[in-house]
Amino acid sequence: DQQVKQNSPSLSVQEGRISILNCDYTNSMFDYFLWYKKYPAEGPTFLISISSIKDKNEDGRFTVFLNKSAKHLSLHIVPSQPGDSAVYFCAASGFTGTASKLTFGTGTRLQVTL
Amino acid sequence: NAGVTQTPKFQVLKTGQSMTLQCAQDMNHEYMSWYRQDPGMGLRLIHYSVGAGITDQGEVPNGYNVSRSTTEDFPLRLLSAAPSQTSVYFCASSDSGRVGGQFFGPGTRLTVL
Numbered sequence: 413d414q415q416v417k418q419n420s421p422s423l424s425v426q427e428g429r430i431s432i433l434n435c436d437y438t439n440s441m442f443d444y445f446l447w448y449k450k451y452p453a454e455g456p457t458f459l460i461s462i463s464s465i466k467d468k469n470e471d472g473r474f475t476v477f478l479n480k481s482a483k484h485l486s487l488h489i490v491p492s493q494p495g496d497s498a499v500y501f502c503a504a505s506g507f508t509g510t511a512s513k514l515t516f517g518t519g520t521r522l523q524v525t526l
Numbered sequence: 527n528a529g530v531t532q533t534p535k536f537q538v539l540k541t542g543q544s545m546t547l548q549c550a551q552d553m554n555h556e557y558m559s560w561y562r563q564d565p566g567m568g569l570r571l572i573h574y575s576v577g578a579g580i581t582d583q584g585e586v587p588n589g590y591n592v593s594r595s596t597t598e599d600f601p602l603r604l605l606s607a608a609p610s611q612t613s614v615y616f617c618a619s620s621d622s623g624r625v626g627g628q629f630f631g632p633g634t635r636l637t638v639l
Contacts, residue, residue, distance in 0.1 A: 416568075446627045455530070455616050455630030456569070501568060503627075513559070513584065514628065516568040 415439045416504050418517035425524055431489040433520050435502030438483065442504040446514065447476060447487045450499045459500075460487070492524045528552050530631035532617050538637045539607040547602040547634050549617030557620045558600040559584070559628065560592065562613040569616065575600055607638045 417436045425431045435445075443464040448456035462469040462476045462485065469476050475488045489496055502517040533548045551558065559574040561584075571584030575594040589611060591603040600619075604611060614635050618628040 418568075448627070448630075453632070455618075455632050457630065458627030461627055503569075513571060513574055514569075515585075516561075516570070518566055518568040 413438075414518070415442075416502055416515050416517040418500075418502055418520050420520050421518070422521040422523070425492045425522065427494060427524055427526050428491045431487075431492045431496065431522055431524070433487040433489075433500050433502075433522065435485045435487075435517055436483060437485075437504055439504070439506065439515075440483075441506040442515070444505045445476070445478060445485050446503045446505075447474075448501045448503060448516075449496075450501060450519070456501060489522075492522075494524050494526065497522055497524045530617055530619055530629050532615075532631035532634050534634060535632070536635050538639065539604075540639050541608060543607050545604050545607065547604075547615055547617075547636070549600045549602065549631060550598050551600075551617075551619040551629070552598065553619060553621070553629065554597060555619035555621050555629075556597070557628075558594065559618045560590070560600070560602045561616045561618065562586065562611075563616060563633075564613050572602065572615075604636075607636075609638045612636060612638045 446461040447459040449459045450456040460474045478485045499519045499521050501519045503514040530551045556577045560572040561569040563569045570586050573592040575581045614633050616633050617631040620628040
């Protein structure tokens with residue numbers, strides 16, 4: 413049972429445009445959500461997070477939106493750059509959990525084209 | 527700071543062999559975790575630790591053992607390797623807060639024949 417789902421395995425966006433990556437979750441106990449970026453042959457790196465008490469968090473070109481009623485979050489990258497091409501993982505942790513116990517989605521491969 | 531280091535980078539085992547994947551961090555983080563990444567399945571938590579001497583199971587713990595005798599080290603032991611354990615293994619660490627997320631090592635690619 414996949415508690416965190418990323419239904420788009422891949423996404424292609426032109427440089428300068430907006431990239432929108434989506435994530436859905438089923439567990440109502442999740443209260444903290446994170447996005448990680450992963451390049452080939454490297455470990456994931458933390459990108460941005462959001463607590464369930466917020467509906468938006470922004471960091472430079474990256475914004476995460478959380479819709480608790482729909483159990484949906486999205487990552488917006490504006491403007492997209494070629495260096496953003498990577499696999500993006502959505503992750504969640506629960507009320508009794510910590511950052512050490514994350515549930516990950518299956519990832520979305522973003523390709524930013526020139 | 528070296529961050530989170532993992533050794534070896536690559537390993538090939540035969541079915542039934544045992545081995546230990548090493549993980550170390552120099553950030554004095556309390557929390558450490560092991561994940562495996564398989565195609566189409568994202569990262570799945572194997573075991574985690576919230577401090578020296580304390581470990582617990584994650585989502586897919588069968589076939590793996592861990593111990594945490596120091597803050598810095600969190601080795602993962604494969605007791606009797608099976609082809610189903612062919613995967614990329616990532617170790618991660620974080621401090622007690624959740625804001626910054628976890629820091630991941632570069633991974634160990636394991637093949638079990």
